[in-house]
Amino acid sequence: MISFLTKSKLLSASQCQKRLWLETYQGEAREELSYSQQRRIEQGLEVGAYARQYFPQGTLIEGETIEDQIEQTQNAIEKGEKCLFEATFMFDNIVIRCDILLREESDKWQLIEVKSSTKVKDEHLQDLAIQKYVLAGNDLFLSNIQVMHINRDCVYPDFSNLLIREDVTQQIKGVFSNLPQLIRHSQNTLEREEIPDINIGKHCEKPYPCPFKSFCWEGIEEPTILSIPNLRGRRLDQINDLIAQGIYSLRDLPEDFPLTEKQAEAVREKLNPELMINEQGILEKFSQLEYPLYFFDFETLDPAIPRFEGLQPYQHFPFQYSCHILHQNGELEYHTYLHENETDPREKVIESLLETLGEKGSIIVYYQSFEAQRLGELAEQFPEYSTQLNQIKERLWDQWKIFKDDYQHPDFGGSTSLKKVLPVLVPEMSYDNLDIQGGDEAQALWDLVIQGKAGNQREKMLADLKAYSEQDTYAMVAIHQIFINQILPEMEGITNELLEKLKIVTEHSAGLETLKENLNSADQEIRLIALHQLHNYGEEGLKLLDLVSLEDREKLAQDKATSEEILSCLANDQSSWIREQVASNEKTPDYLLERLAEDEHYRVRAEVAINQKTPLTVLDWLIVDADYDVVEAVLDHPSYSVHRLQKIASDPNTPEEFFEKLANCGDPKICLQVANNTDISPKLRENLLENFLESDIEEEEEVATWLREIASDPKTPEELLEKLANSKNLTVCLEVAKNPNTSEESLEKLAKNEHWEVRLEVAKNPYISPELLEILEDDEDLDVREEVAFQKLDMQEIDSDLEKLIYHDYDEDLAERLDELSPRVLRSLAWSINPEIGESIAKYKNLPSQILEELAFESPVFVRAEIAGRSDLSNEIFNKLATDEDTEVRARVARNQKTPAPILEKLAEDEHHWVREEVAANPNTPNYVLEKLANDPN
Ligand code: SF4
Incomplete structure (x- = not known):
């Protein structure tokens, strides 16, 4: 467990507590420092050491351990030392080292922080605020706080003003006011054994790009929802909420997420970037080009402490250049200069580049303002060359501007850097194989070499520098060729005149000789350029392909810049490997793909099927290919x-065998389509059904529907139903259980199904055997048992069996268990020939009104009679029962004390005296009815 914090750890903690934890316990997850980052650190140390020269009386604190350094510092203070370098203190578990501490008369101190920047930055103030806090905790009080930094106005060799001091005493007030809380929080974080659970967010970039990004962002799909522009306030909170839910990708942003119009537009563009071509801008720029074309690039160094005459801090000076010269006859030359020792390289660079760049022809650079600035500075620093250098400056042509203004490809990801543009336009070229990955690294490496710090790596580093620089300018050549050979000819506004002007034109015989030479060159890049020019020489040129190595033919066949004529020859290559490469090239025209789709070698046909640009008509052909690899490729x-x-x-x-291939494709929709095809054999249908049942796709709704249809079809043979009875899908099993064709064995299997609904359907199946009914009679589910009872009713096993079943389930008193019965059972029991059961139902007080009404209209007479005695009847039921054909029923209505007066009045005229007597006996019969009855003949 760590015992103290440092300034840099606290600054990390102020960005993200997870970063602090990772730095402390999992440093290996940190991204490696690039050469240029290392160089910046070394530059900082160099400036720090230089600053000490301004304080000759200073004492440097040096000790092996922090405890030693703290003790030495205390001793020096007690001894009365006036100036300390790297004085070390600890307070509140924070250790700091002060660059320079100066004692003043008042016994207060002046604190000076040395920085290699050219101005004071926010992080310097935070750094000093931490130092001030720790010094106060050590009873050291500061009268003044300063940042000592580089002065841009200093000019070599006068270093008297290289460093200047800026008083920041007032600026520091209020900075890091939450420092004590941050310290507590950080200490708590470091006491944790587990990595803090902190999500990614805007803080991963601000205030500095976090070196653990590749760790925390691993597997996160770009662009993320954090790339939405102008996220702040509530909207940023909502984005953080989504991240907390595990939603990172912009693709997963909920559709109803609130965005401003501009944000919504930015999201649309990020998700659906489109190729943008400004033809006019491109044509205007290309029309300015003049052969020969010089593809040119400087490599420079910009040290904090200038090294040569007239240079200022951080001013660039070139130490290397690279230049490919493309002549209009197609010839490509390469020139470079790399300064290999510690002397001033500028004049050597100038002399060499003046010789290389000649006096006419466009000089193509990538990001003109950089090269122009360097040329302008060289012209000022070396006036004797100023005229020529300024003329060269006039000939610059900026390839970068094409990508900035006129051509944006979705795969550039919004970038215009050469490293992004190159692999998209020239996929076979990238910087990945080079040891040096960027200009910053080239600078750092050259600095190491000329300062004698490269050791035995010197020669390798020089070779790496040459390779990197050469790649930069060759990349520009390759991009230029793509524009000339592919992009410009497709443009509507291109004129023949411009094409003629730009195209490589060759004097036939002389050109062919050069071409042959170039095809044999040891330099692969020169060979490739020559290969791409073969078609310019018609058949004669294309015949030379026979002499080209397999490796070069392979490159040509894969290259998206290869011309149609060359691809056409390669499509007939004797090597099937080369034909495969042509088949997979996305630039291979349709008619060649058609031809290759009939190739004798299945791998060639498979590559056609894989090629994303293969037209559907060709795929239709290949989908019925005899080789399954080819068919599979089409399916994918x-x-x-x-x-x-x-x-x-x-x-x-x-054809049937093709159905079989399709049936194995695994896509439920396609398998279903095959399954639904009435022309497939019963065997294939059965196989499909088995496949469905064995795979997870059985649960797909469309598959389940198909299985249900088969399961419910009374014509489906028993054997298929038997298979379907194994389905994991409930609805399919239900249909099998209902199907009259389902065999006894299958019903038996389904009678053990875990779902009661399935067992219920088995019980309902009209063809269920008495034996199976016996088994289900003991089912754990009430509905199933009831159904068994009704099946038995249907089977005429009415009396004893029904009673047996009912009393078996409900003990002996049915009337007390009526609440447990379903309406269907109640209704059916009313029809039991056992009058006691029917009467129980008729008397049941919670009998649903609908059943009551139904039974009043139609049921056995003893049921209707019982109903007629109920006190909860509606007028309608009273009316109906008062006209019942059965005297007993009418008499019971007449006796009912709830019978309305008008009905009693009607019953007082009933044909049967027994009914009229009941009316007379009813205490609720009104007087006027009784008066009528007083005259009754009976
Ligand atoms: S990448 Fe982001 S979340 Fe991870 S440690 Fe750095 S700042 Fe924190």
């Missing part, structure tokens, strides 16, 4: 839609 092809396959699957003309 993103353009070969399910819809198209479905069409084929439902086509009665599709």
Whole structure:
């Protein structure tokens, strides 16, 4: 466990507590420092050491351990030392080292922080605020706080003003006011054994890019929802909430997420970037080009402490240049200069580049303002060359501007850097194989070499520098060729005149000789350029392909910049490997793909099927290929839609063996389409059904529907139903259980199904055997048992069996268990020939009104009679029962004390005296009715 914090750890903690934890316990997850980052650190140390020269009386605190350094510092203070370098203190578990501490008369101190920047930055103030806090805790009080930094106005060799001091005493007030809380929080973090659970967010970039990004962001799909522009306030909180829920990718942003119009537009562009071409701008720029074309690039160094005459801090000076010269006859030359010792390289660079760049022809650079500035500075620093250098400056042509203004490809990811643009336009070229990955690294490496710090790596580093620089300018050549050979000819506004002006024109015989030479060159890049020019020489040129090595033919066949004529020759290459490469090249024209789709070698056909640009008509051909690898490739092809396959699957003309291939494709929609095709054999249908039942796709709704249809079809043979009875899908099992064709064995299997609904359907199945009914009679589910009872009713096993079943389930008193019975049972029991059961139902006080009404209209007489005695009857039921054909029923109505007066009045005229007597006996019969009855003949 760590015992103290340092300034840099606290600054990390102020950005993110997880960063602090990772730095302390999992440093290996940190991204490696690049050469340029290391160089910046070394530069800082160099400036720090230089600053001490301004204080000759200073004492440097040096000790092996922090405890030693703290003790030495205390001793020096007690001894009365006036100036300390690297004085070390601890307070509140924070250790600091002060660059320079100066004692003043008042016994207060002046604190000076040395920085290699050219101005005071916010992080310097935070750094000093931490030092001030710790010094106060050590009873050292500061009268003044300063930042000593580089002065841009200093000019070599006068270093008297190289460093200047800026008083920041007032600026520091209020900075890091939450420092004590931050310290507590950080200490708590460091006491944790587990990595803090902190999500990624805007803080991963602010205030500094976090060196643990590759660790925390691993597997996160770009662009993320954090890339939405102008996120702040509530909207940023909502984004953080989504991140907390595990939503990172912009693709997963909920549709209803509130965005401003501009944000919504930015999201649309990020998700669906489009190729943007400004033809006019491109044509205007290219029309300015003049052969020969010089593809040119400087490598420079910009040290904090200038090294040569007239240079200022951080001013660039070139130590290397690279130049490819493309002549209009196609010839490509390469020139470079790399200064290899510690002397001033500028004049040597100038002399060499003046010789290389000649007096005419466009000089193509990538980001003109950099090269122009360097040329302008060299012209000022070396006036004797100023005229030529300024003329060179006039000839600069900026390739970068094409990508800035006129050509944006979705795969550039919004970048215009050469490293992003190159692999998109020239996929076979990238910087990945180079040891040096950028200009910053080139600077750092050269600095190491000329300062004699490269050791035995010197020669390798020089070779790496040359390779990197050469790649930079060759990349520009390759991009230029793509524009000239592919992009410009496609433009509507291109004129023949411009094409003629830009195209490589060759004097035939002389050019052919050069071409042959170049094809044999040891330099692969020169060979490739020559290969790409073969078609310019017609058949004669293309015949030379026979002399080209397999390796070079392979490169040519893969290259998206290869011309149609050359691809056409390679499509007939004797090597099937080369034909495969042509088949996989996205630039291979359709007619060649068609030809290759009939190639004798299945791998060539498979590559055609894989090629994303292969037209559907060719894929239609390949989908019925004799080789399954080819068919599989078509099935995986993103353009070969399910819809198209479905069409084929439902086509009665599709051969049976192809149906089998489709049936194995694993896509439920296609398999279904095959399954639904009435022309497939019963065997294939059965196989499909088995496949569905064995795979997870059985649960897919459309598959389940198909299985249900088969399961419910009374014509489905027993054997298929037997298979379907094994389905994991409830609804399929239900249909099998209902199907009259389902065998006894299958019903028996389903009678053990875990779902009661299935067992219920088994019980309902009209063909269920008495033996199976016996088994289900003891089912744990009430509904199932009831159903068994009704099946038995249907089987005429009415009396004893019903009673047995009912009393078996409900003990002996049915009336007390009526609440447990379903309406269907109640209704049916009313029809029991056992009058006691019917009467129980008729008397049941919670009998649903609908059943009551039904039974009043139609039921056995003893049930209707019982109903007629109920006190909860509606007028309608009273009316109906008062006209019942059965005297007993009418008499019970007449006796009912709830019978309304008008009905009693009607019953007082009933044909049967027994009914009229009941009316007379009813205490609720009104007087006027009784008066009538007083005259009754009976
Ligand atoms: S990447 Fe982000 S979350 Fe991870 S440690 Fe750095 S700042 Fe924290």
